[in-house]
Amino acid sequence: MSSNDLLLPRRRLLAGTALAGASLTLPGALRQALAQAPLVVGVIYVGPRGDFGYNQAQAAAAAALKKMPGIKVVEEENVPETAAVQKTMEAMINQDKATLIFPTSFGYFDPHMLKMAQKYPKVRFAHCGGMWTAGKHPTNTGSYFGYIDECQFLAGVVAGFTSKSKKLGFIAAKPIGQVLRNINAFTLGARLVDPSITTRVIFTGEWSMPVKEAEASTSLIDQGVDVLTSHVDSPKVIVETAEKRGIFSCGYHASQAALAPKGYLTGAEWDWATPYSAQVKAAQTGAPMPNFLRGGLKDGYVKMSPYGKAVSDAAKKKADEIKAAMSKGGYAIFKGALKDNKGNVVIAAGKSLDQFDAELEKMNYLVEGVIGSIPG
């Protein structure tokens, strides 16, 4: 590290961050040490960083951290959910002196991250999607997640305006609550525009299985679907297939607009820079670790891909209107009377579920208008 590298973050720190304010009251030597030793943040991905999906969304937040003063980011991709990730966390702590780690895959939480958190109580572990529970999990661990179904709902609205065949397609990985919630929100958004619209869903059974995803895309397009979206780790092949076959697509996790310049309508994206910087700020100032971070559009945890050129003005107007309501807070996507696709009432008339409602995280049904069933 050259002396310039050392000076730059220090100068920026002294320019007025909270840490600089605190450090001015410290003895000189300690202050210098603080200013010179950056906070080392480790980020671990289960797949490739440039997957146009889940991992890329996390990597974008890591890239945002790199631009913050006094931060050093170390990254590792393609780390399996085995003892290997435990050793990667330990290596970041021992070899890189990381004190804040983002293990970003769901399967890293239990047992891997919990085990390391017990072994290294001074290191902070912030996990994506894990259900951190007070009293059950260590206080040097936490989880962050977002209400991306808000964006799926908006994408559904745009898809509803765009579709001519009134048939939408959804390619889903596994039938877990988060995925069902996205399928349902997308469908509800589209049916808000036109109640005759249906969504055909295919479950691939795997988070990342490009061959099956391509087959499912082809099959749905052959059935007359003209807007395709998904919840898989990397929607790349799905968006590419849609573009090749001349239909429209909505993205997920990160923006896939570059893959489909003609047919990409919009997409539901994570904005992980928000929880990442919250964790970094707490770590830098020594504040207790935020253990449970959740948020939607209003909180900056999720965002929409910019509208593609195929999106009509009417669609933009309606979607922007709802987005504004969501950004104010209190907009309920799931409200009664809501029926599942077997005709059972799942939310009673007059009842409306807040986005934070834990009941939504346990969703186990597909709403009316979804063609398909939950396997298993």
Add this chain to the structure above:
Amino acid sequence: MSSAAPAVGLQAAGPGAPGTAAWLRAQLAAAALAAAPAGVALVITVLLFSAAVAAAGFDALEVWGLILSGGFGDAFAWQNTLQRAAPLMLTGLAVALPAQAGRVIIGAEGALVLGGLAAAALGNVLATASPALAWPAMALAGALAGGLWIAIAGLLRDKREVNETISSLLLSFIAIALFNQCVETVLRDPASLNKASTKPLPDALMLPAMPGLDVHWGLGVGVAVALLAWGVLRFTPLGLALKVAGGNPRAALGVGLPVSALTVGACAAGGACAGLAGAVEVAAVHGAANASLIAGYGYSGILIAFAARFSPAGVVPVAILVGGIAASGSLLQRRLGLPDAAVTVLLGFAFVALIGCETLRGRSFWKRKA
């Protein structure tokens, strides 16, 4: 498969009586001769990978420095390496043991997940039993599940002439589907909402780390099984019979060896090793059977066994080498921002060079001048 015979072993009948200086010299020369292709392969690998790294705009010396320090530089690096190597020893054996009887089995992944599933299921039944009873039972269940699975491939070959390489691979896909089905339905822990998983084992049944090491007992088990297999092959009539049956089945039948039992048994033994690896992964790492068990260890085992020339003892150092490269790949990513594929390229060069040099063995210029 004749190349399965450990060359060092065959040279043991060289000049001189055991213990004399001449005998020792002959032994050393034989060992050097056996190691020569590996040495040449190492040089080729270093040259190729350095060129690739330099072409990508990185300092080759720095990269090699990080590979050495990340894999083998200090106590932490060694434990990191050994931990990553542990499951690969058993899956390497899963390929190396059937190879002794001339069978090329590549479906260890399926045997591993079924072994893990059996161990997890039994572990939950024995949740209140003492570890002294539960651990051996779980290990046995894992080995049995894996062994029976690969024995199917062995039997199909023996009775129906179905190619065991293909059938073991296809059986592996079936095993994984079966595993997923069980984990997602009958054996699913209802509390595992977002990731289907069997019920977690009680803490008392989790395998601890080995004493003085931050590495779980899978390492000890892997080394022990490898040495046991080596000993059986090297020193027992069974080992000799297996080699004869694998090398020349007709001759073996001629001298009255039970060739079918030997070859199917070797397949079962290999499957048992993979199943045991699955049981260890469940009891030492995951605490339950779930999709994380499908991590590719079974496929890595194929490379390990080929690089070890199917020597059960050779599987141990090769697994450590591969574990070390994986550990250093982690450091390369973090320090230099090299992609994960960098160490895959390195492993690719290493294995191609090793297997390529291996074909030169026995050619005149390898032979010691008389």
